[in-house]
Amino acid sequence: MLPHADPSVVDAVRRAGGEVVPIGDATRGIVWVAASGSGELEDVLTRHPSISWVQLPWAGVDAFADTLAQHRDDGRVWTSAKGSYARPVAEHALMLALAVLREVPRRARVVEWQADERGRSLFGLRVVLVGGGGITEELLGLLAPFGVHATVVRRRAEPLAGAARTVTDAALHEVLGDADLVFLAAALTDRTRGMIGAAELALLPDGAVLVNVARGGLVVTDALVAELASGRLGGAGLDVTDPEPLPPRHPLWELENALVTPHVADTEAMTVPMFADRVEANTAAFLGRSTWIGRIDLHAGY
Numbered sequence: 001m002l003p004h005a006d007p008s009v010v011d012a013v014r015r016a017g018g019e020v021v022p023i024g025d026a027t028r029g030i031v032w033v034a035a036s037g038s039g040e041l042e043d044v045l046t047r048h049p050s051i052s053w054v055q056l057p058w059a060g061v062d063a064f065a066d067t068l069a070q071h072r073d074d075g076r077v078w079t080s081a082k083g084s085y086a087r088p089v090a091e092h093a094l095m096l097a098l099a100v101l102r103e104v105p106r107r108a109r110v111v112e113w114q115a116d117e118r119g120r121s122l123f124g125l126r127v128v129l130v131g132g133g134g135i136t137e138e139l140l141g142l143l144a145p146f147g148v149h150a151t152v153v154r155r156r157a158e159p160l161a162g163a164a165r166t167v168t169d170a171a172l173h174e175v176l177g178d179a180d181l182v183f184l185a186a187a188l189t190d191r192t193r194g195m196i197g198a199a200e201l202a203l204l205p206d207g208a209v210l211v212n213v214a215r216g217g218l219v220v221t222d223a224l225v226a227e228l229a230s231g232r233l234g235g236a237g238l239d240v241t242d243p244e245p246l247p248p249r250h251p252l253w254e255l256e257n258a259l260v261t262p263h264v265a266d267t268e269a270m271t272v273p274m275f276a277d278r279v280e281a282n283t284a285a286f287l288g289r290s291t292w293i294g295r296i297d298l299h300a301g302y
Helices: 007-015 038-047 062-070 086-101 104-109 134-146 169-176 198-203 221-230 268-286
Strands: 029-031 053-055 077-079 126-130 149-154 165-168 181-184 209-212 235-238 258-260
Touching: 007 268, 029 268, 038 062, 053 268, 077 268, 086 104, 086 134, 086 181, 086 209, 086 235, 086 258, 104 258, 126 134, 126 169, 134 149, 149 169, 165 169, 169 198, 198 221, 221 235
Parallel strands: 029 053, 053 077, 126 149, 126 181, 149 165, 181 209, 209 235, 235 258
Antiparallel strands: none
16 A cells, blocks of 8 residues: 555545555555556555555556556456445536526526526436446436436446336437437446537437546537537536546636536545445455455456
8 A cells, every 4th residue: 555545544444454564575455545546556566466455546547557458367356346335426516407497507607686587306307327336326316306218328337226218328329319318327448439429418318518527639619619509418427537637718618508517516525435435345355254345347448
């Protein structure tokens, strides 16, 4: 484990029966907590071939894509935090959806009373959720009281509780044409990068709303800006963007039907204890006392 880990993470390893020591020749497992991506981690793995388990800090692993590809078949176990942060991210996604539907981005910008009849209710809408992981599962629970008709798009058409139907990503174009609200909660891989571009946005009905709490690269930003600027779409709520950070004076900051938050769906105060729980569980798995949680499919890329 890197020495600058939060004390709660160190305690988690020890609670599970592990020992925390500086990285050395005897190191067998590593909990990666650095903000850096593939480069530094690759150097550690090269210098310490005895490492057989790597725990990554985030739900998304795209920052480590090169390293994961290079070590795809070397026998190491790789785990991520996928699923750990699903609850706060789903909560944030719901907030963005409600805010955009209720015209909050536009209303928050005005400096005088402007009464109008604009705004939509979430109740009974046709909702598409792209991605079949923990965020989608949590969102389905949050959406249940609103009586939405939920369709999940995922790699395999296995049903999820709370969804009226589940389809594979081959049916994405089909379901977009009937969507009032689309949530993006999929991993960013070569397969999903740019999956929502001009063609997909054009399929959405007039007034549809897009919410992205996954990765900015899932969306072709210029295409989204064009659709939002035209006024045809109802709006977008984005906690992630491409590029990220979103530069000053970017059109997304200016559009009155766009709400951008700076990748804060899960803040450090929320995630540190959740990550500690994941580390404790996987340390126990590493010691043979339980099963892995959040194991990465190295061939799928998440």
